[in-house]
Amino acid sequence: MSYFLAPSLVKLRDEVNQKWPKRDKTSDGWIGDPSHAARKSDHNPDWAAPGSRRGVVRAVDIDRDGIRPFALLKRLKKDSRVYYIIFNGHIYSRSTGFKKVKYSGANAHTTHLHVSILGTDFAENSVRPWLPTFVTVETRGARVDKALVLLEQALAIAKGGRRRKLARAVREAESIAVKQKRKQV
């Protein structure tokens, strides 16, 4: 059996790569070098983990260049898989409610975010999304169109006095939609 990066962290790295395709990966990393192996580090494989989890590595380093590191940090602090994050001279740990605490370790982590996950089956193996999915321009356009169709239908159904109110709503929605679509171009 050999060591491996926890599937959840593989997923995190994939999502970061997708979101910031041109990012710098110079300071990326996951498996510990000999200096890591000499001390306790989440970059070392856990040979005591049970079953198929044996050899799992529970930490990943993500280069800060070409991404929005603080936005990523904010996201990570909310994720139930995360144990702690070290970045830019500070550590944010689950044990302190992810409060910003000065990091006293030798490496201030100015070039990358260090992300450690909890030593649980879920934290290691859950590949649910880490980052919010972003609505594409095409999807947004389609949604606007759908909303307009629904409004037109409502207008067709409405009777009497409500009809005028609804007509106004439709006109407003249309002008918003036009502005939205202009913005996209």
Ligand SMILES: [Zn+2]
């Ligand atoms: Zn690290």
